[in-house]
Amino acid sequence: MALDQDTYDQLIDTITRFVTERLRPLEGQVAETDEIPDDLIEEMKELGLFGLSIPEEFGGLGLNMTEEIGIAIAMGHTSPAMRSTFGTNIGIGSQGLVMAGTDEQKAKWLPKIASGEIITSFALTEPSAGSDAASVKTKADYDEAKGVYRLNGSKRYITNADKADLFTVMARTGGEGARGVTAFLVPRDLPGLSVGQPERKMGQQGAHVCDVNFDDVEVPAENRLGAEGEGFKVAMRVLDRGRLHISGVCVGAAERLIEDMVGYAGEREQFGKPLSDFQMIQAQIADSKAECMAARALVEQTAKKRDAGENITMDCAATKLIASEMVGRVADRAVQVYGGAGYIADYGVERFYRDVRLFRIYEGTSEIQRSIIAREVMKAGG
Incomplete structure (x- = not known):
């Protein structure tokens, strides 16, 4: 690991508390104003979130992919717009420079990207x-x-x-x-x-x-x-990595939705008993949990393969396909479990339903991921 285990555990704990105590209470405000408050952005900079993937020699945290996935999952537990604030700095907006930049280019730009001075x-x-x-x-x-x-x-x-x-x-x-x-x-x-x-x-x-x-x-x-x-080659390498990061965010969003489903089902009563007592509600929760666990395992496995230097083009495509399609199904089930309340803005489930829809489109649509998988499988088969 790029960080020792104790330091990394502290980082995850700090970001988890930041998500719970600072970001989640402001989700409704951000959705209504279409702006991330400046004080939140400054806190993100202080936490080092703008430099997670930037090498330490340039002022970043230098996390490997496995570590970064842990952060992505934690950030997935709040509105995706929150992560997007620093997402381009640690992903598609900087990694071409990290991978293909000259020493002079890196020295000029990366320290300011890592600090958040440059977006x-x-x-x-x-x-x-x-x-x-x-x-x-x-x-x-x-x-x-x-x-x-x-x-x-x-x-x-x-x-x-x-x-x-x-x-x-x-x-x-x-x-x-x-x-x-x-x-x-x-x-x-x-x-x-x-x-x-x-x-x-x-x-x-x-x-x-x-x-x-x-x-x-x-x-x-x-x-x-x-x-x-060489630009297309650079872009594809950047997108491979970005697809893996987004897959982690999908897993985090699904975990958040499952938590919300379970909480609501335990509190809401119909026919004299809580929704959680009904088998069809239990099935919605069980399917969501099982699919989320499978996606998380695939994300973590692919991250480890990348850290080991393996070719993961097909793995990244498969991971993003599975994770982004999974969170879409989980969001749909969450709305169904909430019933009429799931269609009302006050509960936030309808917002997540809309938010996660983009995951199947950007950084390569599900159709593109399927094309990549098929191409790589056929290439391997001669």
């Missing part, structure tokens, strides 16, 4: 390039005389874009397909870069997504991340 964002999706990520149309033309790449194009549904100071941008420097895509580190303050208004969404209020537009943005050549044509 990062990952700009891959476009109006015509979602699941088909290799078809990005944003162009990056090299101006040899000035030593810059000129970026032109638009990105869509970019998480934390309205707060981001640094974007990891995938743009086309070559021909069609994956081999023509290159990654760039693009500061927000470069002339020609603009960010649209946050989109109105079904759920996860407090976590914003926006369009990002590039109009002749001059990006210094030293801000290229890796070699030309």
Whole structure:
């Protein structure tokens, strides 16, 4: 482990209390205002949450994947928007830099990312390039005389874009397909870069997504991340890791929903006895618990394989598919157990029902995960 066991146990205990005592009481407020309070963000920075996965030499905690999954599960017990506040800093917004950055790039950016002074964002999706990520149309033309790449194009549904100071941008420097895509580190303050208004969404209020537009943005050549044509490879490595993290959040959300179901079923009476005495209610809870336990075991197993240096492309796809589909079923059962109350905003179950729906879409839809699994299985079979 990156941390000794006692230190890690203390960290988990601290974050669990933070979730219970500080975050959960504010879930309704965040959903209503669509904003995370500034004081909460500062507390997250003080806890080191913005640097969980950043190497210690750059000011982060340097957690391995198994340790990070434990944090993700703990954070899953509150509104997903809370975790999203620092999620891009420790995931898709920083890991391309950690994996493929030069020593100079890392020294320049990672310490400020780890402290939360810089918020990062990952700009891959476009109006015509979602699941088909290799078809990005944003162009990056090299101006040899000035030593810059000129970026032109638009990105869509970019998480934390309205707060981001640094974007990891995938743009086309070559021909069609994956081999023509290159990654760039693009500061927000470069002339020609603009960010649209946050989109109105079904759920996860407090976590914003926006369009990002590039109009002749001059990006210094030293801000290229890796070699030309390696951007798609970088993106896929980042997404493998991100899918595993999100799977941990799904498990945590399911555990929270099961706790809520059990609590409500024990208190609510019908026909003179608590709901928990009815076998069909017990079946809803039992199925949810069994599926959640199975997903958690798969998440933890895959994290250990990643820490051991194994190829986990198929494992990450399978883990995200299982975990994200599982939490959707658990949320649906929770609404059913609550009955009419589950459809009313006061109880929060309907909010989670909407919040967890996104897990089956971002960082690769369930359909994309199935395609990856099938491809890897057939490849292994010759």
